[in-house]
Amino acid sequence: MGNTSNSDSIGTSRAYKTIIVENGGDGVTTLTFNRPATMNAYTSEMCAEINDALLAFTANDAQRALIITGTGKGFCTGGDLKSSDGAAERQLGHAIVMREGMHPVIRTLHSMDKPTIAAVNGAAVAGGLALAAACDFRIAARSARLGDTAVRVGLLSDEGGPWLFQRLIGLEATKRMSLLGEIYDAEEAHRLGLVGQVVDDDVLIETARAMAGKLAAGAPLSIRLNNRMIDRASTSTLDECLDNAALSVMISNDSEDSREGTDAFRTRRTPTFNGR
Template identity: 50%
Template sequence: MSEHAPLIIETPATYIRRIRLNRPKQMNAYTTQMCDAMCDELDAYLKDDDLRVLIVTGEGRGFCAGGDVSNADTDRAHLMSQQLSHAREMRDGMHKVIQTLHHLDKPIIAAINGPAVAGGLALALACDFRIAAASAKLGDTSGRFALLPDEGGGWLFPRAMGLDKALQMTLLAETYSADEAMTLGLVTQVVEDDTLEATALELATRLAAQSPLAVRLAKSMMRNGLDLTLEQSQREAALAVMIANPSDDVAEGVKAFFEKRAPVFSGK
């Protein structure tokens, strides 16, 4: 793939897809072109039954520095003259990326190799697991530019770290070390820089070995359950059981248990 392509797409192991944001000189700050490419790749991941786990990471020293502000004057002139078209760009750009990641029923791992700030932090939080390199910095720097956490941070940040901590981070434009971010609930795991890719791939491999049907249904149940009552969640679970229990994977899981071997799940 061209070094100028906004994404680098890799298949590091069976069932596993990896997306690298590819604007290393800009710390992978996103553009409209990158958002369009991300939406296309997420759609391809969802529709390909041979892909069970997705890893999102950055090329070079950064994960994602949020939106590209290098053309701030031009962008401001565009915004002031065409507010509605700017809103459409957001809706069809990073808003769509964040929403797609959040609602995907397949597992997604963010391998945070460097700074994940502002929209980059929202991108990471829209994934299911966040493994951070020890040197990574995370936070919301949008306030330094008098900007807002508009990519989804206003919804994602308080849910990850609590309202008071999210307000402190955003209103004071704070960033944190990887260890501090884990304490705050922004990160799942912190590892040494040189083991980040191997750790993310190990987790992806473990996830890929599970029943893809059960994984997708369980993820959907938990994601949806955050906005449901207990009774509503249980009703949804009863419907999911009607799909899962008759599957070949359940039969394989039971058979493997009695044969004292690891199951081999097909997703059927």
């Protein structure tokens, strides 16, 4: 997978300080949290950089799938309790910090129709687990630890966890994890449904890239529309889901990709999709 500088081909001239962005020629972008000394705990600056990179990825048609991971021993351990955001010194400031910091990141990530994969390389707790839960897929290294620890320090799951977690593991399991502040090893997280796959540490990125590469090689319109339909179906009635499908096929069934896919099927060759 080819590397690019943070300012190349991602639609932004910003030089990131807390994340690394790599755009591959295969259409796969990797966004790596890069604050290993804090196990990638996030700050307001890091949130702004993540959201900027996510928006740039969304706007770049050449990049079709996203991997999110971390450097060092942590995926992300939530908010950095040692950092000082000036606004948070006031009571109302706490809400401002969240609404302008991590909340836009979670919204952007969860609403993205391009497929996203969290490659959980280490500890993913509190807001870090919410970041992983906002992705479409989660692959965990065998050494990873996942859970919601906010109550251990008298804080809340204020990064969307109550909404995201129970859609993965159910209501009671979410309450057990969040109210007791539990942390699970990768195998238990897989059993509960927090992650979809557990692999050895040394093949984590390789496994994520293989999945991302397969997604990136697929028909972009079909994948993005299907992804959006599946997300919306979880909060829609059957009639609403069917109506959405009827409108979506007006885009997909007349596309160049649809004609390419049909012709490739008939001629028994591998299709090449251009996203049009």
